[in-house]
Amino acid sequence: MVTQRSKSNTPKDQKLANALKESKAPAISRAAAILRLLGKSETPLGLQSIARALNLVPSTCLYVLRALVDEEFVSFDTDTKRYSLEAGVLTLARHWLRRNQFTDLSQPVLNRISQEFDVTVLGVNVVGLEHIIVVAISQAGNNFQISAQVGSRFPAMISATGRCIVAFGDYTEQELEEKFKTLRWDEPPTFDEWKAQIGQARIDGFAVDEGNYISGVTVVAAPVWKSRDKLSHALVAIGISSVLKRNGLPELQQALLKSAQTLSNQLSGEVLAQAK
Template sequence: MTKKPTSSASQERELAKTVKESKAPAISRAAAILRLLGKSPTPLGLQAIARELGLVPSTCLYVLRALVAEELVSFDPDTKRYSLEAGVLTLARHWLRRNQFTDLAQPVLDRISQQFDVTMLGVNIVGLDHMIVVATSQAGNNFQLSAQIGSRFPALISATGRCIAAFGDYPEEELAERFETLRWDDPPTFEEWKQQVEQTRTQGFAVDAGHYISGVTVVAAPVWKSSGGPSHALVAIGIGSALQRSGLPELQDAMLNSAKALSSQLSGEI
């Protein structure tokens, strides 16, 4: 799932729009800067950050200095460039320590990954905005298909997106609008996608057979923490031909049963 979740330009437009529309602009600007630095492969200078986010340089500098003071961003006085500081790891550790799903899902991911030789992800669903990878397990023998913890993807993309649409109470107009922004290797039409969403609602899990990434099959099963839409999902990623040989129906059953068990644990039913 590392493949082009959104284009760089669309991500930048989204960040700029968030900053512009926010009722708490200081917080929004700080979050946008942290996200930009997080996805940048190299440290960035003040002008580059301000330009990418559509900020006035003086305003951008004010926010950067505050983030440096909080040890969330580091500043190199020699290069005059900014990058993420280790303080963000402290926040992430605190969140992961309190996230019950991560602890419960990890052994499940490890077991399914080894049994079916697939890459397994546990994702946190944030409404129709995006999903975030919070746990991973990589089998040793399969072709490397992976995503790092903290990776963000558009909410409606791939198999997980079908789960979100199937089990969330979202107007079709809003789904259609967001669907148009998605990037696929082999994009389905919206009508085809709606049929796949309906199938997901019936069978309880979703399959993306090469639409998102050509030649790659993605299976997703939703996990609930409470009533309403799913809060998380289990995701399996593998080469389509290999999964057909190793037992795709068995993988689907394992995913569905594991997701149901996790839902019961998270909701306190067991």
């Protein structure tokens, strides 16, 4: 789960396009897809580029873009004829963050763990098996930096976070295997190895990815529960494997697990078991 990869975004764009075809509310899906596409683009995009990326008819794409401009979610440069996100999206994000208890509670925890173990720590929101969203972050003080930012989205099943989601969820082997085949790793485990790691996460209460997702990087994730039957968030620590071993990987794992359990209690208002 953790860093934005430099590989082509074409598969993600195609996934957005496929989702549009299957949507029961196409107008909303088109608007959401356009916003996501503009959000991940490093430069403004023209009408034809947007329509082509999402397999939309240009006239339909233009209609949606004009509506988004009117609502101040998208801006249009009359000189370049290109579109980009407008500040209006920040209003929605600010309202959500203001009401999100996890973000407020987790930020001091992320800062403390990050400083103590010299790692980057994320707080992520879990959206089933589809994806996870970074909602809080504390960067490490060393030279190792990741490109994840608040609002970054990642495949839900990737890296240590994915092992937690599967370990403490209720999913069939068939749907897991299908999604597993779509994941991209630097050093991919086999499906059987991955399942064994999930079983270990169920026992330990946290998951570890040692160089599978990113070679030379270790990721530790611990689940956070908003209710007894709903894994809602996770705490994720990322660092260079050799540095983590030198600074005390077992101690980091326990600190992350204890913090996740404390946050679970705060969010749910009751003592939750380490696992379901």
